Amino acid sequence: MTADARFTGLFWAVWRRNLLVYRRIWAINFLPPMLEPLFYLIAFGLGFSGLITEVVWNGRAMAYTDFFAPSMLAATVMWQAFLETSYSSFVRMFYQKTYDALLATPLTVEEIIVAEIVWGATRAVIAATLMLGVIAALGYAPSWQALVVLPIAFLGGLAFGAMGMATTSVTSSIDMFNLPIFLVITPMFLFSGTFFPLGGLPAWAASMATVLPLYHLAELTRSACLGLLSPASLGHALFLAVFAAIFLVLSLAGMRRRLVR
Amino acid sequence: MEQPHDEPILAVSGARKTYGAFEAVRDVSFAVSRGECFGLLGPNGAGKTTTIRMIYGFSPASGGSITVFGQDIRTGFRRIKSRLGVCQQGNTLDPDLSVLENLLVFAGYFGIPRAEARIRADELLAFFALEAKKRFQYEELSGGMARRLMLARAIINRPELLILDEPTTGLDPQSRNTLWDRLLDLKRQGLTILLTTHAMEEAERFCDRLCIIDHGQVVVTGEPAGLMAERVGRYALEVESPEEAMAVHLAEAGIRFDRSGRRLIAYGDDKAALLALRERFCAESGFIRTATLEDVFLRLTGRELRE
Numbered sequence: 270m271t272a273d274a275r276f277t278g279l280f281w282a283v284w285r286r287n288l289l290v291y292r293r294i295w296a297i298n299f300l301p302p303m304l305e306p307l308f309y310l311i312a313f314g315l316g317f318s319g320l321i322t323e324v325v326w327n328g329r330a331m332a333y334t335d336f337f338a339p340s341m342l343a344a345t346v347m348w349q350a351f352l353e354t355s356y357s358s359f360v361r362m363f364y365q366k367t368y369d370a371l372l373a374t375p376l377t378v379e380e381i382i383v384a385e386i387v388w389g390a391t392r393a394v395i396a397a398t399l400m401l402g403v404i405a406a407l408g409y410a411p412s413w414q415a416l417v418v419l420p421i422a423f424l425g426g427l428a429f430g431a432m433g434m435a436t437t438s439v440t441s442s443i444d445m446f447n448l449p450i451f452l453v454i455t456p457m458f459l460f461s462g463t464f465f466p467l468g469g470l471p472a473w474a475a476s477m478a479t480v481l482p483l484y485h486l487a488e489l490t491r492s493a494c495l496g497l498l499s500p501a502s503l504g505h506a507l508f509l510a511v512f513a514a515i516f517l518v519l520s521l522a523g524m525r526r527r528l529v530r
Numbered sequence: 531m532e533q534p535h536d537e538p539i540l541a542v543s544g545a546r547k548t549y550g551a552f553e554a555v556r557d558v559s560f561a562v563s564r565g566e567c568f569g570l571l572g573p574n575g576a577g578k579t580t581t582i583r584m585i586y587g588f589s590p591a592s593g594g595s596i597t598v599f600g601q602d603i604r605t606g607f608r609r610i611k612s613r614l615g616v617c618q619q620g621n622t623l624d625p626d627l628s629v630l631e632n633l634l635v636f637a638g639y640f641g642i643p644r645a646e647a648r649i650r651a652d653e654l655l656a657f658f659a660l661e662a663k664k665r666f667q668y669e670e671l672s673g674g675m676a677r678r679l680m681l682a683r684a685i686i687n688r689p690e691l692l693i694l695d696e697p698t699t700g701l702d703p704q705s706r707n708t709l710w711d712r713l714l715d716l717k718r719q720g721l722t723i724l725l726t727t728h729a730m731e732e733a734e735r736f737c738d739r740l741c742i743i744d745h746g747q748v749v750v751t752g753e754p755a756g757l758m759a760e761r762v763g764r765y766a767l768e769v770e771s772p773e774e775a776m777a778v779h780l781a782e783a784g785i786r787f788d789r790s791g792r793r794l795i796a797y798g799d800d801k802a803a804l805l806a807l808r809e810r811f812c813a814e815s816g817f818i819r820t821a822t823l824e825d826v827f828l829r830l831t832g833r834e835l836r837e
Binding site: 271272273274277279282283285286289290365366367369370371372373374375376377529530 | 549586587588589590604605606607608609611612614616618620621622623624625626627631635636638639640641687
């Protein structure tokens with residue numbers, strides 16, 4: 270007799286569970302992505318405007334806030350997805366024993382982990398949508414191409430969600446997440462061509478930054494908001510897809526080792 | 531594929547589970563037939579929970595074979611688990627959800643359509659006297675309510691085999707009795723149950739058959755009454771700090787007895803003979819009682835502490 274499939278559409282049931290919990294505190298979940306761009310744009314628009322007038326991005330001169338606003342979309346995708354599959358998934362797995370209960374149902378480890386990562390990406394899309402609304406209303410996303418930010422956010426959410434889940438699979442206590450956050454996520458947040466173009470860095474540092482997924486995500490959100498999507502954008506998307514695939518494999522291997530005892 | 535009716539619902543054969551050098555389960559075999567309540571008894575660390583986890587596919591067995599509903603758990607895990615109800619030992623309710631949501635969301639994990647899940651959830655809430663609590667959040671539930679909800683959740687998929695891992699441990703007598711009533715109802719409806727417990731009263735009350743496992747191996751299998759008759763007899767004479775002459779006499783006369791600290795317990799079917807012993811050695815401190823499954827359990831697994 271053939272063996273049962275390890276992966277089916279049943280994973281949506283776990284995704285729906287997370288959506289149900291998210292909806293209960295939607296107001297709290299909705300606030301940060303809407304307020305954050307306001308705060309940053311006020312700070313950078315008013316405070317920095319005297320210091321930096323123009324930046325040059327990919328050979329194009331532009332106002333600093335035009336350069337920076339789309340970066341926030343990329344950063345919020347990273348934070349939303351990574352925090353969901355690191356802290357939140359860890360709490361469900363370790364403290365709430367939710368995965369133990371799930372494994373007594375027809376669900377498999379593979380379905381649970383994919384559902385968590387896809388949910389992380391979904392959260393990222395919701396946050397990016399709200400933030401895009403604010404950014405567009407303020408005039409920082411003048412092109413219709415800005416709508417492509419939504420699928421881009423999903424792809425980026427998968428990449429960072431998988432990265433968070435792979436981290437969770439090897440994390441023994443919740444305090445340990447400080448390490449990847451301060452050593453990987455925060456530097457990535459600062460050095461991915463988000464706050465300033467990579468052209469401002471020495472060549473060696475700039476080339477190092479191109480292996481960071483947030484760099485590729487920020488390039489994509491900026492191109493989309495400014496209507497500059499091009500064949501080169503596909504390269505960035507491909508990088509994120511490969512990154513997501515690698516970390517998905519690592520997540521599944523780590524979680525199988527951890528949960529199947 | 532439908533299995534023949536006389537085939538056991540669950541067959542565990544030579545199951546083994548090792549963690550590195552540690553053998554949690556060495557060799558466990560038993561079979562459970564349809565409609566039966568089968569008990570898995572043993573001291574802490576005997577391998578009960580590990581055995582159960584192998585049966586519901588949580589832990590892959592290191593050796594032996596496990597078939598449920600005629601299918602191998604290694605290949606038919608999804609088909610098996612969709613027909614299985616599992617009530618785990620610890621509380622694994624979803625703390626982010628209300629009582630009702632816990633049932634509805636769990637039904638979703640079995641692919642049960644929402645409308646059908648609603649109907650079943652309402653039935654179960656009524657059955658487990660949780661109707662008034664259905665909007666309760668997790669923190670508002672008492673230990674007894676939480677355990678009833680665990681049980682309700684475990685049967686939302688209308689399982690053919692219900693696995694209960696120490697369902698009443700830590701409950702107060704009221705909650706325990708309520709839970710027992712519900713379990714008895716389920717049993718009368720013909721549900722097949724696999725139960726682990728170290729509450730001997732519970733095992734005596736529910737189990738048609740049981741096996742006692744210790745150090746990862748089956749020590750004995752049988753019906754509770756049969757095991758009691760065979761291993762201890764109907765009565766027990768219990769004495770606090772008896773004179774040594776008593777033990778010597780019992781040994782010479784071939785009467786079964788055990789010692790536990792300062793206590794001595796002699797067993798037998800003949801009440802008059804035990805009364806005579808009491809008269810002779812311990813008229814003051816000895817008393818006669820009905821033998822219990824606990825006597826069998828302690829005879830077979832020893833009286834020393836398991837920690």
